[in-house]
Amino acid sequence: MDEKRKHPRTEINEPGYVSSGGSVMHCVIVNISPEGAAIEVDNPAYVPDRFQLVMANDPSVVYECQVVWTKKTRIGLSFVAAA
Structure with missing residues (x-):
C-alpha cells in the first residue's frame, strides 16, 4: 500500500x-x-464525521477533525481549519 501522508505519524497512545x-x-x-x-x-x-479531538492530558489542546477512514475500532482523522 502506498503511503499517502505528507508527514510521518508519531505513536503516542x-x-x-x-x-x-x-x-x-x-x-x-x-x-x-x-x-x-x-x-x-x-x-x-x-x-x-466532524468533531473536536481534545487531549485529556492537556485539555487546552483541541483539534477540529474530519473522519477519513474507519477500520473496526480505529478511526483515521485529518485536521481541518475551524469554520
Missing part, C-alpha cells in the same frame, strides 16, 4: 475525548502528525 454537539466520548489517540491522527474508540458508530 494517550487518552483523549471526541467532543461534538455537547456529547463527549473517551478515546485513545494512537498516533498523531501535524495533519491528522488515528484514534481507538469502543464503538465507532457513535463518532460523527
